[in-house]
Amino acid sequence: MKVLIIHGPNMNLLGKHSQARLTLDKLNRSIRRFSREQSIQIKIFQTHDEAKVVTLLQRNRNKVDGVIISLGSWHPYAYTLLDTLKLINLPYRVVENKIIAKQYIEKTIFKLKNIIQNEDFEKAYIQGIKQVLNQ
Template identity: 35%
Template sequence: MKKILVIHGPNLNFLGIREKGVYGEMSFNDLNEYLLKTGEEMGLSLEIFQSNSEGALIDRLQQAYFDGVDGIIINPGAYTHYSYALRDAISSTNIPTVEVHLSNIHKREEFRHSSVTAPVCIGQIAGFGAYSYILGMHALNMKLNEK
């Protein structure tokens, strides 16, 4: 069974509370239950981690290397646009990583259009709400099965 780490960045713990017009009504707990159920159906072992702290996210990415994680799904939140430290942590693990976003970052404010983390990921999926994560799991699973 492949080990997949799902990392939620800043403010994702406020899903269902903040900006419902942008991020939807689904709560953070409901999203995680949805991911765990879908992962199980796909034969994946999921671990879920969330932090609002850049350092904690970097620490968890580095720990993934030592834990033998096969793949990572990450929603870096606002760190997407400026965290070179997070970018370097993703790159240094050499673990296939998919960047996901609930909203279509390319249809939002100009500063959200660029990602410093996407270039070190195998791909980016945005704009499909919670299903962005599921699409990311499918893409990551396909990539892992190519090896």
């Protein structure tokens, strides 16, 4: 099984938001550790550019079994991204820190059933991986 992990805008500054001092590097290490334990292959990508995410999804549509993405401020207006996710027809979950992204999730264009909100980002990503692989 292979999962594509996409960290959206400002995730490189995660440590600035996190009360637990979670950095993107620590989050990635946690995701990799879980994936190794479960024999899951992962590909991790971070960008502030929605067009790059669309290209990444299109290029990997036949190479992965699911997608985990953190949208942050893209929630209210990422119509192209949502359309791409529908077109590639892969299971996906949007993972967010419940506190940091609250204002965006309230205005999201994504179905709430596909959004995992948790105060613990690491748990949200792991829960997302489990859900996309069990679909």
